[in-house]
Amino acid sequence: MKRPSDGELLAAWRDEPAPLLPLLHAFHQCDGHLSEKTLRAISADLGIPIADLFGTVTFYHHFARTPGGREKPRVCVGPICALRGAQEIVDRLDGATTMPCPGRCDQPVPVLDGDTILCGDTPATLTNVDSPLPPESPDEIEECVFAQIRTPGRAGLAGYRETGGYEGLARALTGSPQDLLESIDASGLAGRGGAGFPTGRKWRAVAEAEGEPKTIVCNADEGEPGCFKDRTLMDYDPHAVIEGMLAAGFATGATRGFIYLRYEYPETQNILERAIEEARAEGLLGSEAFGPGRPFDLWVRRGAGAYICGEETSLLNSLEGKHPFPRNRPPFPVTHGYENLPTVVNNVETLASIPHILSKGPDWYRNLAIGDHAGTKVISLSGDIRRPGNYEVPLGFPLQVLLQDWAGGALGDRDIQAVTMAGLSGGFLAKDDLDVTLDEPSIRAKESFLGAGGIMVFDDSRDMVEVAHAAMEFFAEESCGKCFPCRIGTHRLTERLSGGGPSDLGDWVDEVTDLGQTMKQTSACGLGQAAPLITESLLRYFPDQVAARVENR
Amino acid sequence: MDRNQYDYEITLDGERVPVTRGETIYEVSERHRKSIPTLCYDPRLEPLGACRLCIVEIEGARNPVASCTTVAQPGMKVTTKSARLEMHRRVLMEMVGSENRDLDVDPLSGYASDEMATLLDRYDARTKRFAGSRSGTSRPDDDNPFILRDYENCISCYRCVRVCAEQEGDYAISMMNRGFETQITTEFEGLLKDSACTFCGQCIQTCPTGALADVKALANKDVPGETEKTRTVCPYCGVGCSVDVMTRDDKVVGILPAMDGPANKGALCVKGQFAFDFVSHPERLAAPLVRGDDGELHETDWDTALDRAATGFAQAAENHGRQSVYGIASGRAPHEAAYMMQRFIRGGFGTNQIDNCSRA
Numbered sequence: 001m002k003r004p005s006d007g008e009l010l011a012a013w014r015d016e017p018a019p020l021l022p023l024l025h026a027f028h029q030c031d032g033h034l035s036e037k038t039l040r041a042i043s044a045d046l047g048i049p050i051a052d053l054f055g056t057v058t059f060y061h062h063f064a065r066t067p068g069g070r071e072k073p074r075v076c077v078g079p080i081c082a083l084r085g086a087q088e089i090v091d092r093l094d095g096a097t098t099m100p101c102p103g104r105c106d107q108p109v110p111v112l113d114g115d116t117i118l119c120g121d122t123p124a125t126l127t128n129v130d131s132p133l134p135p136e137s138p139d140e141i142e143e144c145v146f147a148q149i150r151t152p153g154r155a156g157l158a159g160y161r162e163t164g165g166y167e168g169l170a171r172a173l174t175g176s177p178q179d180l181l182e183s184i185d186a187s188g189l190a191g192r193g194g195a196g197f198p199t200g201r202k203w204r205a206v207a208e209a210e211g212e213p214k215t216i217v218c219n220a221d222e223g224e225p226g227c228f229k230d231r232t233l234m235d236y237d238p239h240a241v242i243e244g245m246l247a248a249g250f251a252t253g254a255t256r257g258f259i260y261l262r263y264e265y266p267e268t269q270n271i272l273e274r275a276i277e278e279a280r281a282e283g284l285l286g287s288e289a290f291g292p293g294r295p296f297d298l299w300v301r302r303g304a305g306a307y308i309c310g311e312e313t314s315l316l317n318s319l320e321g322k323h324p325f326p327r328n329r330p331p332f333p334v335t336h337g338y339e340n341l342p343t344v345v346n347n348v349e350t351l352a353s354i355p356h357i358l359s360k361g362p363d364w365y366r367n368l369a370i371g372d373h374a375g376t377k378v379i380s381l382s383g384d385i386r387r388p389g390n391y392e393v394p395l396g397f398p399l400q401v402l403l404q405d406w407a408g409g410a411l412g413d414r415d416i417q418a419v420t421m422a423g424l425s426g427g428f429l430a431k432d433d434l435d436v437t438l439d440e441p442s443i444r445a446k447e448s449f450l451g452a453g454g455i456m457v458f459d460d461s462r463d464m465v466e467v468a469h470a471a472m473e474f475f476a477e478e479s480c481g482k483c484f485p486c487r488i489g490t491h492r493l494t495e496r497l498s499g500g501g502p503s504d505l506g507d508w509v510d511e512v513t514d515l516g517q518t519m520k521q522t523s524a525c526g527l528g529q530a531a532p533l534i535t536e537s538l539l540r541y542f543p544d545q546v547a548a549r550v551e552n553r
Numbered sequence: 554m555d556r557n558q559y560d561y562e563i564t565l566d567g568e569r570v571p572v573t574r575g576e577t578i579y580e581v582s583e584r585h586r587k588s589i590p591t592l593c594y595d596p597r598l599e600p601l602g603a604c605r606l607c608i609v610e611i612e613g614a615r616n617p618v619a620s621c622t623t624v625a626q627p628g629m630k631v632t633t634k635s636a637r638l639e640m641h642r643r644v645l646m647e648m649v650g651s652e653n654r655d656l657d658v659d660p661l662s663g664y665a666s667d668e669m670a671t672l673l674d675r676y677d678a679r680t681k682r683f684a685g686s687r688s689g690t691s692r693p694d695d696d697n698p699f700i701l702r703d704y705e706n707c708i709s710c711y712r713c714v715r716v717c718a719e720q721e722g723d724y725a726i727s728m729m730n731r732g733f734e735t736q737i738t739t740e741f742e743g744l745l746k747d748s749a750c751t752f753c754g755q756c757i758q759t760c761p762t763g764a765l766a767d768v769k770a771l772a773n774k775d776v777p778g779e780t781e782k783t784r785t786v787c788p789y790c791g792v793g794c795s796v797d798v799m800t801r802d803d804k805v806v807g808i809l810p811a812m813d814g815p816a817n818k819g820a821l822c823v824k825g826q827f828a829f830d831f832v833s834h835p836e837r838l839a840a841p842l843v844r845g846d847d848g849e850l851h852e853t854d855w856d857t858a859l860d861r862a863a864t865g866f867a868q869a870a871e872n873h874g875r876q877s878v879y880g881i882a883s884g885r886a887p888h889e890a891a892y893m894m895q896r897f898i899r900g901g902f903g904t905n906q907i908d909n910c911s912r913a
Contacts, residue, residue, distance in 0.1 A: 049724030050740040058729040328602045328622040481735035488648040491733035495685040518644040521616045522605040
C-alpha cells in the first residue's frame with residue numbers, strides 16, 4: 001500500500017481531538033520511526049515548538065528515532081520475566097531491546113513485535129496468545145466485573161446485550177443525573193486504579209464544576225509491573241468500560257471521553273476501537289447519546305511507553321500533547337483537567353464496575369465486600385505461584401486464602417518468601433505480615449498499600465536484594481525527572497542495590513534510609529513517594545540478605 | 554502594610570499574617586523574610602515545584618508541601634522551619650551535590666550561579682554522601698562565543714527552559730529523556746546557533762549552578778581586582794534595560810541584567826548582555842587620526858584633529874546650508890556623549906537632523 005503523504009497524515013488528524021499522539025503514531029507506523037523531517041512537519045502544523053516536540057518524543061520509551069526502530073522486538077525484563085529467562089531471549093533474538101513490564105506477568109515472557117505481543121520462555125516458543133480469562137472463583141464467591149466476562153461473545157455488542165449490557169445505562173438515562181450520582185455514592189465504589197478516591201464524590205465534583213466541555217478519561221495506562229487486570233477487562237468486556245464512561249458522562253454533563261491506552265496493548269486497541277464503532281453505529285455514542293441534542297462521543301488514544309502517564313495529571317499532559325510531567329495539585333482534574341476543564345479520570349476497573357452497579361443496585365455492590373468495606377477488587381497474581389491470573393475478591397478477603405487455596409500456593413515444594421503489593425509500588429510483604437486481608441486499612445497498617453492490586457510472588461529460592469534492585473531500576477527508569485528527590489533518589493537507590501554506596505553496612509543503611517525518608521515525604525507525586533517502600537520493606541524483612549550482599553561486595 | 558488591602562489571614566510560624574487571594578505560601582513567606590531555600594524558583598517564572606527545598610508543613614497535611622506551588626488558603630497554619638523540614642532540606646542538598654562535577658564555580662559565571670553553593674554551606678551539605686554517577690552531558694562541541702553548556706553541573710531545575718519559553722518566548726531549549734538521564738537540549742541535540750536561540754543570555758543568568766555560564770565574562774576571570782558593579786542603562790537601543798556593569802580596576806569584565814530594572818526585569822538581548830569587549834579592545838583607537846595629503850590616516854593630537862573637524866563642518870554649513878549636516882551618535886558611546894552630540898547638532902547647526910544608531 002502506498003504511504004499516505006505527510007500532508008494527508010496531517011490532514012487526517014489535525015482537527016481531531018487530542019491529535020498529537022495519534023499523529024505521531026501514524027508517522028511512526030508508516031515509516032518505522034519518527035524522522036527529523038516528520039517532527040518538523042508536525043511541529044509546524046500543530047504549532048508546537050520544535051525543541052519541545054523533540055524533547056517530548058524522547059520522553060516516551062517506544063518512539064524510535066532511527067529507521068527500522070519501531071519493528072525491533074522489545075523484550076520484557078520486568079521482575080517476573082527476569083526470573084523466567086528474559087535476558088536469554090534478549091540475547092538470542094535478533095536486534096532485540098528491553099522494555100519495562102508490558103502487563104503480561106501471567107504469560108511470561110512477552111515480546112512486543114510491531115503491533116503484536118508474542119509470549120514464550122524461549123525465542124522458539126514465542127507465539128501470539130490471547131489474554132487468559134480469569135480462573136473461576138473457586139469458593140463461588142460472587143463477582144462483579146468478572147461476573148459475565150467468561151461468557152463467550154461478551155466482547156461484541158450483541159453478546160454484551162444478551163448478558164444484560166447497556167440495560168443499566170438505559171434505566172439511568174430515564175432518571176436524573178442526580179439520581180445516578182446518589183446511586184454511585186451509595187454503592188461505596190472507590191477508585192480501583194490505586195488511589196481509592198470515592199467515585200461518586202469525584203463525579204459530583206465534576207458535575208458541579210464550572211466550565212465546558214467536560215471530559216471523561218478512562219485511565220487504561222496500566223503500567224504498574226505486576227498489573228494486568230485492565231487488559232483482561234478491556235479485551236473481554238470493552239462495552240462495560242464504554243457503558244461506565246457513558247454513565248459518567250451522563251452524571252457529570254460531560255460530552256466527550258478518551259480511553260488513554262498503554263502502548264503495550266496493541267490488540268486491546270483494536271478491540272476497543274471495534275466496540276466503539278459498534279456503539280456509534282447503534283447511536284449509543286454520538287450526537288444523541290443521551291437523547292436529542294445531548295451528545296457524548298469517545299476516542300482511544302494510545303500512549304507511547306511511559307509509566308508516569310498512568311499518573312492522572314501526567315496522562316492529561318500527554319493527551320494534550322505536552323511534556324508528560326505530573327502537574328502540581330491542587331487544582332485537581334475535577335476542576336482543571338483535560339484542556340484545563342472539569343474532567344473525570346477513572347480507572348478501567350472502576351468504570352467496568354458501573355454497569356453492574358446500575359443493573360443490580362448500589363446495595364448489592366456494597367455488600368459484595370467482607371465487613372465494613374464496599375465491593376470487590378481484582379487482584380493480578382503472578383510470579384512463583386501455581387495458578388497465576390486475575391482474581392476478583394471481595395474487599396477484606398484474606399491474602400493467604402487467595403495465595404494458598406485459590407492460586408495453589410508456591411511452585412514445587414517451595415514456600416512463599418515475599419509478595420509485592422500494588423504491583424511494585426507497595427513494596428514487599430513477608431513473614432507474619434502475609435496474614436493481612438485485602439483492603440487498604442489492613443495493608444496500610446503494614447506500611448504498604450493495596451493500590452491497583454498487583455501481587456507478585458517470590459518463593460524462598462529468590463534473592464530479595466536482586467528483586468529489590470530490579471524493582472528500583474524500574475522506578476529509576478520511569479522517574480519523569482521533574483522533582484529532585486525522585487529523579488536523584490531512585491537512581492541512587494538503584495546504585496546502592498547493585499553494589500554501590502558506602503562500604504560500611506551501617507553507613508549504607510543510613511544512606512538508603514535517609515534517601516527513602518526524603519523521597520517518601522517530599523516527592524511531588526506517587527512514584528517518588530512509593531518507590532522507597534521497596535528498600536524500606538527489604539530492610540524490614542530481609543536485613544540478613546542485605547547485610548550479606550553489602551558485606552560480600 | 555495595610556491589612557485592609559488583604560483578603561484573609563494565615564498563620565505563619567505562629568504569627569497571623571495577611572494574604573492576598575492567590576498568593577502562594579512561598580510568596581507570603583518571602584514578604585515575611587522567612588528565607589525559605591529553593592533552587593528551582595525564579596520569581597519571574599511560573600513555579601514548578603521541582604527542587605522540593607521550599608517544603609513547608611501545613612497543619613493537618615501528612616507530608617510537607619512545596620510552598621512555591623501551594624496557594625495560601627484562609628486559616629492555613631504553616632510552619633516554614635522545623636527539625637523535619639531542615640533534615641529533608643539537608644538530604645536534598647546532599648543529593649543535589651552528589652550529581653554535579655563542581656560544587657563551586659567562578660562568580661563571573663552568571664547572576665545566580667552561586668545559589669547551589671550557598672545552600673550547600675547553609676545546610677552543611679558538602680558531605681559527599683550519596684556519591685554515585687553524575688548526571689548531565691556537557692557540550693564542549695558547542696563553540697558559540699556566548700553561552701557555556703556545561704551540563705555536568707546541571708541539576709535539572711529547568712529554570713533555563715522556562716525562562717527561554719516564558720520570558721524570552723524563544724522556546725529554543727527543552728528537556729529530553731527522563732529521570733536521571735534528563736538532559737537540557739535544543740531541537741535534535743544541535744548547537745545553539747542552529748536552534749531558535751537568540752543568545753539573550755537569560756538562561757545563564759537564572760542558572761543556579763553555573764552549568765550555563767557567560768563565556769565572555771569568564772574570559773576575564775583572571776583579571777585581578779575586586780569586582781565592582783555600576784548600575785547604568787544599556788545604550789544599545791531605546792528600551793532602556795538596566796544593567797550592572799562589572800569592572801575590575803576600571804576594566805569591564807561582564808554585564809549583569811538588573812533583576813529590578815523597570816524596563817527589563819532581568820532580561821537583556823545578545824548585544825546588551827555580551828557586546829562589551831569593544832571597550833578595552835586592543836584595536837580600539839586611543840588617539841585621533843586625520844587624513845593627510847597622501848590619502849592615509851595619521852595619528853595626531855586632539856587640538857589638530859578638532860580644528861580639522863570644526864573647519865570641515867563650518868565649511869559644509871556655509872557652502873550648503875544648515876540642513877547639509879546630519880549627526881548619528883553611536884550606540885557604543887556613553888549616554889553623556891550621545892547627549893552632547895545632539896546638543897552639538899541642534900545648537901551648533903540649528904538642525905534636527907540628529908539620530909542614534911540604536912534607535913529601535
